[in-house]
Amino acid sequence: MLLYFVKRIFLGILIISVAVTLMFCMIHLVPGDPARIMLGPRGTTEMIADITMRMGLDQPLVIQLMKFFGNILQGDLGMDVISSRPVTAIVFGQLPYTLWLIFSAIFGAMLIGIPLGCYSALHRNTLADRVTGVISVACITAPSFVVALYSLLIFAVTLKWFPAIGAGDKGDLFDQATHLVLPAFAIGISWVGYLSRLVRASMLEVLGENHIRTARAYGLTESTVVYRYALKIAILPTVTVIGVGMGFLISAAVFTEIVFARPGLGKLIIESITSRNYPVVMGSVLVSTVLFVISTTISDLVNAWLDPRIRANL
Amino acid sequence: MKALIKRISSDPLGLLGLCLVTLMVVSALGASIFAPYDPIQLNIMDRLQGPSANHLLGTDQLGRDLFSRVLFGGQVALKVAFLTIGSALIIGVVLGMIAGYGPTWLDNSIMLLFDTIRSVPTIMLALAAVAMVGPSITTVIFVIAVSSIPNYGRVVRTQTLTIKSKDFVKAEMLMGASLLRILSIHVLPNILGPLLILASMDIPTVIALEAGLSFLGMGVKPPTPSWGSILNDGFALIRNTPWPIIAGSIPLVLATLGFTFLGESLRDLLDPKLRKLL
Numbered sequence: 117m118l119l120y121f122v123k124r125i126f127l128g129i130l131i132i133s134v135a136v137t138l139m140f141c142m143i144h145l146v147p148g149d150p151a152r153i154m155l156g157p158r159g160t161t162e163m164i165a166d167i168t169m170r171m172g173l174d175q176p177l178v179i180q181l182m183k184f185f186g187n188i189l190q191g192d193l194g195m196d197v198i199s200s201r202p203v204t205a206i207v208f209g210q211l212p213y214t215l216w217l218i219f220s221a222i223f224g225a226m227l228i229g230i231p232l233g234c235y236s237a238l239h240r241n242t243l244a245d246r247v248t249g250v251i252s253v254a255c256i257t258a259p260s261f262v263v264a265l266y267s268l269l270i271f272a273v274t275l276k277w278f279p280a281i282g283a284g285d286k287g288d289l290f291d292q293a294t295h296l297v298l299p300a301f302a303i304g305i306s307w308v309g310y311l312s313r314l315v316r317a318s319m320l321e322v323l324g325e326n327h328i329r330t331a332r333a334y335g336l337t338e339s340t341v342v343y344r345y346a347l348k349i350a351i352l353p354t355v356t357v358i359g360v361g362m363g364f365l366i367s368a369a370v371f372t373e374i375v376f377a378r379p380g381l382g383k384l385i386i387e388s389i390t391s392r393n394y395p396v397v398m399g400s401v402l403v404s405t406v407l408f409v410i411s412t413t414i415s416d417l418v419n420a421w422l423d424p425r426i427r428a429n430l
Numbered sequence: 431m432k433a434l435i436k437r438i439s440s441d442p443l444g445l446l447g448l449c450l451v452t453l454m455v456v457s458a459l460g461a462s463i464f465a466p467y468d469p470i471q472l473n474i475m476d477r478l479q480g481p482s483a484n485h486l487l488g489t490d491q492l493g494r495d496l497f498s499r500v501l502f503g504g505q506v507a508l509k510v511a512f513l514t515i516g517s518a519l520i521i522g523v524v525l526g527m528i529a530g531y532g533p534t535w536l537d538n539s540i541m542l543l544f545d546t547i548r549s550v551p552t553i554m555l556a557l558a559a560v561a562m563v564g565p566s567i568t569t570v571i572f573v574i575a576v577s578s579i580p581n582y583g584r585v586v587r588t589q590t591l592t593i594k595s596k597d598f599v600k601a602e603m604l605m606g607a608s609l610l611r612i613l614s615i616h617v618l619p620n621i622l623g624p625l626l627i628l629a630s631m632d633i634p635t636v637i638a639l640e641a642g643l644s645f646l647g648m649g650v651k652p653p654t655p656s657w658g659s660i661l662n663d664g665f666a667l668i669r670n671t672p673w674p675i676i677a678g679s680i681p682l683v684l685a686t687l688g689f690t691f692l693g694e695s696l697r698d699l700l701d702p703k704l705r706k707l708l
Binding site for chain 2: 265
């Protein structure tokens with residue numbers, strides 16, 4: 117068990133190191149001088165020379181790569197070219213907004229999706245089950261930015277039920293919550309479909325197992341059997357799926373933040389691309405990748421802890 | 431093939447998928463015949479109109495006919511989907527076979543590379559690439575292809591490992607068959623079925639990604655019509671008119687739904703036991 121934990125965490129660190137190396141290669145292999153690209157059309161020859169020296173771009177690539185790693189380990193992701201603030205501070209200033217959005221979306225999706233899947237499994241092959249199935253697939257395939265656009269159009273612009281832009285006043289929790297509803301809905305809706313299908317499938321599997329038959333044979337009521345015994349096991353796969361789905365959640369958050377003009381990682385990265393602020397772009401990509409690797413690692417570890425068969429496979 | 435279409439038609443969702451996909455492909459390929467207007471022809475006098483007999487889906491802020499733009503946008507979506515999935519499939523097959531047949535260190539390195547690619551959120555990878563080389567349809571195709579290679583590569587590797595250890599393959603190797611022969615005659619035909627199902631189920635994701643990137647202004651460059659760029663125009667005008675958003679989203683949603691239903695139906699059908707139908 118411990119060996120598996122160590123191996124899995126080592127793999128996570130290895131993946132992050134390879135990702136950092138690839139990112140370094142991407143910056144340096146792209147045609148053109150990184151300093152020139154970074155400064156864009158604003159750059160004068162003196163500025164380019166200054167940046168080249170300050171960033172150590174005149175040194176051999178291997179040494180630059182070592183420095184790149186060293187800086188990242190110290191939490192130094194470089195300087196914002198425009199405001200000269202550290203990238204780490206900027207990225208971590210925006211990250212909580214994205215995390216809040218992602219967590220409320222997935223929490224809402226669990227609240228609706230799991231009971232829906234349960235209902236479908238218990239009323240298998242009825243009309244309600246089939247309708248839920250088709251709606252679930254439709255929810256899964258609807259691109260999050262289309263859902264975001266429609267919810268903005270219907271609930272914010274036309275009906276004016278919810279605010280259209282921003283994240284709400286700092287300190288005013290109610291205002292922040294109302295600003296969260298539509299973006300979280302746009303991200304969460306496809307997860308409602310996804311989780312309901314997943315829970316339905318695993319519930320059907322669990323309901324056919326021996327311990328459920330035994331529980332029924334003991335004369336326990338149907339609701340006790342379903343909620344105390346079956347559902348407890350059937351919702352386990354959702355843990356893994358949410359961990360692995362972190363990448364999709366981050367991607368969906370990028371779109372939603374743009375549509376609702378919400379602060380966050382996605383809005384930061386798009387604005388940085390437009391203003392050619394490369395250190396911020398790379399910093400955001402790196403932080404989101406690390407976030408994704410951490411969440412898949414945790415979900416693998418939780419899974420291994422729950423299911424001993426997996427440990428044997430690494 | 432006929433039998434396959436007949437089987438799909440017996441599944442209502444599969445049939446719906448097949449119809450939607452056919453509609454999309456025909457309307458995109460025949461865009462120059464069906465489109466009533468030039469998709470990039472400006473007509474400022476008729477800007478921001480609602481749907482009418484002249485403009486079925488209305489016009490955008492520059493007076494361009496949205497229906498024509500939607501039809502030509504389908505061409506972009508199809509082009510991106512097929513080029514992306516085609517190249518990812520070829521590279522994935524080659525890398526997966528190398529990983530499955532090659533020495534352990536090579537296998538481990540390829541798998542590590544796959545794991546790394548999979549751990550960068552696709553949109554983030556795309557945005558990083560756009561930041562470095564600028565937005566274009568080529569960047570979109572390249573990034574989505576790179577991010578889908580591991581999906582195919584992993585399947586190919588697992589299947590190659592399974593087939594490699596089969597007795598008939600071992601016997602053929604003893605008879606002196608070359609590696610190339612074994613891979614192309616025995617391994618490839620055996621993995622083609624699952625790969626094609628996987629590819630068909632990837633199409634909606636790719637179409638949505640292209641539209642998403644173009645929506646962010648990081649994909650297809652104007653004035654080329656793409657469903658995503660129509661939605662981007664609509665987003666800017668959301669307080670004035672809902673029509674560009676409706677026009678851009680309908681084909682996008684129908685196409686992703688169609689390909690998903692068709693893909694799921696194909697997957698259910700092409701279960702190995704039913705493969706003789708092909």
